[in-house]
Amino acid sequence: MSPPVQHLLLVEDDSTWRNRLGEAARAEGFVVSHATDGVEALEWLRSHPRAGHPDLILLDLVLPRMDGWELYGQLRTSERLRHLSVLMFSESLSGEESPLSGVVGFLRKPHAPEAMLHQLRATLRYLPEPAPREPSGPYALRLSENVALSLRLLPGSVGHAVRLHLLRAAELVGGELPMASTWLHALPGTPPSLLVTVEGVRVVLEVDDERRELTATSADVPPHLLRAS
Template identity: 60%
Template sequence: MRFKNPRKNGSNRGMALGVHHLLLVEDDRTWREGVGRAAREAGFVVSSVADGAEALDWLRHRPRAQHPDLILLDLVLPRLDGWEVYGQLRTDARLRHLTVMLMSSASGTPDVPLNGVVGFLHKPSQPEALVRALAERLRELPGRPKEPPRVPYSLRLTDESLYTLHALPAPVRHAVRVHLLRAAELAASELPLASSWLMALHSELPSLLVTVEGVRVVLEVDDAGCALTASMVIVPSHMRCA
């Protein structure tokens, strides 16, 4: 696939990484149109959808040859948020090869690696600045990530757990979600008995405890179903008052 109208100032460096076609997942129409326009001017081929459910439907109804080289995924979306979209991508055999760049208006960058995620962008005030930051990040990447040998466990969040997480400040909520997804990936291999954020609980049923910035999440482990379920979210008192 060729670039359309590439600039001569080096913004098409994404070609070296095989990043030609972007799928933009953004619910704000102004941002979606602005980022799409700036990305096309920078030499990318851009497809766009308005929410997470539409993104999954779009991807599942296209052959692999028509899949994007990179998904630029907003984390705050209606119907399915960006974390849920990422989780479904990783557990779908037809979509697991896809590469994702996360973006959010919340400050802070998740520091736990997720398979298939090549970076996290903070949304600036203007769409053009986001595209410049994307191009710069692509230039910094050493190459495309390798596919992990095992399928991650699916991550299930009860309605109560989701409600509690959504009440957290955005930076804390993102940090917790990325650690939960990382736990789901580790559950498919060999889990550490204890770490700074993940440990096995001594209980009748297999379970894990994820602790991030004082927030504790209990995950029930279903090895037969290859799934983790967030059964309890415990928020520190000072955060509940915020």
């Protein structure tokens, strides 16, 4: 028996990329819906019942209004949307990023859609089963204005790596948090806080267990990593 046709939500602001990637997905038997950024994708998902949700979200990380990292964070902290699986892509990804819950893979975005079509078709054809989701879910992640500005000034690959590790910290706090690792450390004090260190960038996270939130309150960025605004 052939598998049922799967439904894919493609979140991409560039119309050329939307059209070409949509064609590749439809060639693999997917029904394709579109959103141009994270805000539109979130509104679309919230307006549809769970039965109408896609089997996979193909998500560009660099988007206007709400980028892919923020959309992923919104999905993971929503009881109604946490079941959704995500395939991320961006020019700054290597394709070998650390796993995140609900993320089935990472694709590096080349200069033209045609260069990514073969890799996309192969990935869609052999999607892995998503990892089980923990019942409690991750903590929400919030960035203070100064931290958000600092991360926007980082080179693309470094910015992606920091955002990924901040989200990973939110997942670990929602499960079983290690006291120390190569990139995550618990800091002494009340209220508790965490230190995430990635490629020389140091971000302090304040922990609110009652609200189940992490707030990035400060970011120490080496001067050589800051891009001109």
